[in-house]
Amino acid sequence: MNSFFTFINSSVGKKLLMSLTGLFLSLFLIVHLAGNLLVxxxxxxxxxxxxxxxxxxxxxxxxxxxxxxxxxxxxIVNGVRIWWQNRKARGKRYDVYRLDENTTLPxxxxxxxxxxxxxxxxxxxxxxWVPARFEGEQNMAGLVVTTFQNGWYVLxxxxxxxxxxxxxxxxxxxxxxxxxxxxxxxxxLIEFAAAFFWLVIPVLFACIPLYVYxxxxxxxxxxx
Amino acid sequence: MKITLKVWxxxxxxxxGRFVEYTADHVSPDMSFLEMLDVVNIGLVKKGxxxxxxxxxxxxxxxxxxxMMINGRAxxxxxxxxxxxxxxxxxxxxxxxxxxxxxxxxxxxxxxxxVDRTSFDRIMQAGGYTSAKTGGVPDxxxxxxxxxxxxxxxxxAACIGCGACVAACPNSSAMxxxxxxxxxxxxxxxxxxxxxxxxxxxxxxxxxxxxxSCSNTYACEAECPKQISVTHIARLNREFVAxxx
Numbered sequence: 339m340n341s342f343f344t345f346i347n348s349s350v351g352k353k354l355l356m357s358l359t360g361l362f363l364s365l366f367l368i369v370h371l372a373g374n375l376l377v378x379x380x381x382x383x384x385x386x387x388x389x390x391x392x393x394x395x396x397x398x399x400x401x402x403x404x405x406x407x408x409x410x411x412x413x414i415v416n417g418v419r420i421w422w423q424n425r426k427a428r429g430k431r432y433d434v435y436r437l438d439e440n441t442t443l444p445x446x447x448x449x450x451x452x453x454x455x456x457x458x459x460x461x462x463x464x465x466x467w468v469p470a471r472f473e474g475e476q477n478m479a480g481l482v483v484t485t486f487q488n489g490w491y492v493l494x495x496x497x498x499x500x501x502x503x504x505x506x507x508x509x510x511x512x513x514x515x516x517x518x519x520x521x522x523x524x525x526x527l528i529e530f531a532a533a534f535f536w537l538v539i540p541v542l543f544a545c546i547p548l549y550v551y552x553x554x555x556x557x558x559x560x561x562x
Numbered sequence: 563m564k565i566t567l568k569v570w571x572x573x574x575x576x577x578x579g580r581f582v583e584y585t586a587d588h589v590s591p592d593m594s595f596l597e598m599l600d601v602v603n604i605g606l607v608k609k610g611x612x613x614x615x616x617x618x619x620x621x622x623x624x625x626x627x628x629x630m631m632i633n634g635r636a637x638x639x640x641x642x643x644x645x646x647x648x649x650x651x652x653x654x655x656x657x658x659x660x661x662x663x664x665x666x667x668x669x670x671x672x673x674x675x676x677v678d679r680t681s682f683d684r685i686m687q688a689g690g691y692t693s694a695k696t697g698g699v700p701d702x703x704x705x706x707x708x709x710x711x712x713x714x715x716x717x718x719a720a721c722i723g724c725g726a727c728v729a730a731c732p733n734s735s736a737m738x739x740x741x742x743x744x745x746x747x748x749x750x751x752x753x754x755x756x757x758x759x760x761x762x763x764x765x766x767x768x769x770x771x772x773x774x775s776c777s778n779t780y781a782c783e784a785e786c787p788k789q790i791s792v793t794h795i796a797r798l799n800r801e802f803v804a805x806x807x
Binding site: 344345348349350352353354420423424426427428429430431432433434435436437439440441442445446448508512515516517518519520521522 | 568570581631633634635639660662665666667668730732733734735737765766768769772773774775776777778779780781784785792793795796797798799800801802803806
């Protein structure tokens with residue numbers, strides 16, 4: 339029997355850590371989306387602001403938030419480690435290497451899509467999370483509206499969501515392969531569930547900036 | 563057919579190595595890829611040059627000796643074939659073909675297109691066997707194995723250890739190879755006694771040899787001459803987790 343340390347540091351263990359943290363972060367997207375869609379309720383931002391206050395004040399949510407950041411950190415550190423070791427494993431590069439003929443695009447660009455998602459995350463946290471937590475912003479719905487009245491922000495968010503979709507296109511089903519559950523029997527079911535994460539969730543997220551931009555956001559929130 | 567070859571030439575393990583261009587005239591579309599290289603080598607010998615070194619043995623796709631990166635694909639274009647089963651009719655007159663050895667730190671280049679694959683042997687020595695004395699041949703129906711299980715084990719056993727999975731993988735991962743060996747024995751009653759120790763030892767050895775880890779691109783399955791399925795990798799992962807308890 340391996341020690342837990344040996345287990346988690348083995349090639350399979352590292353992948354498991356990646357899958358578990360990745361799936362947790364995918365589940366977080368559901369919670370995040372459910373809350374954010376409150377923006378679309380045309381009540382002047384009341385429900386969304388109430389939700390934002392709850393999230394900011396509830397001790398259980400704040401504790402989970404720490405866990406969330408911890409999972410993001412593990413996912414990043416472990417991912418960089420795997421990427422670096424895999425890069426080293428090749429040694430000398432091929433002069434001609436036609437991965438495009440036998441692999442899918444999302445599977446080849448995981449490190450790139452991950453880096454872009456991280457870049458987005460930094461901007462996203464600075465734009466919404468920091469004002470809510472540290473700068474005492476009360477009217478979060480108003481902040482959403484002022485942000486997405488800017489076309490460049492809308493474009494940035496749309497591109498980020500496409501990239502996130504790409505990352506989840508490979509990542510979500512990949513986790514189940516790593517768990518060893520992606521057998522012939524369940525492959526179809528996993529692909530189906532995966533579509534919710536890589537397609538439905540990003541599309542629904544995209545509705546928010548698009549809606550605000552196209553309608554001007556007057557119904558979404560009252561601006562002080 | 564007239565083919566231009568860009569071949570990786572490397573004198574020995576310490577040599578830097580470089581590409582050298584050769585022209586192959588009078589290539590018949592019916593020649594196998596290795597026969598084409600044989601003809602090129604005869605030409606080189608006649609000119610007093612060193613022939614291109616490459617591994618080969620059975621030349622019928624069952625020994626796993628041959629293998630090279632042909633135009634960026636392990637064992638060249640086509641599915642389910644080793645380099646010896648690739649024919650020149652897969653190329654067109656006037657084509658340029660780039661030939662490189664398998665690239666992986668765990669497969670150091672010995673000479674030209676030959677690589678040292680003893681890392682695979684060491685993985686096998688770590689646990690790819692059953693040590694129970696099985697005696698003589700048992701009666702045909704003494705050990706009952708359901709047909710689907712036997713088929714699955716047989717598919718895994720088809721692995722010839724050529725190393726194309728490692729060569730094709732963007733991470734130089736040996737997971738498909740190891741999973742085929744672990745799967746084959748985990749599925750059969752003879753493999754049960756050492757089942758947990760086997761998967762742990764073989765994965766430990768695989769990591770020791772500095773192969774990369776799987777990122778599920780499935781380039782291995784696409785290039786495997788025996789078309790070993792990545793569902794064996796899922797089983798390997800499952801076996802490894804189960805072995806922890």
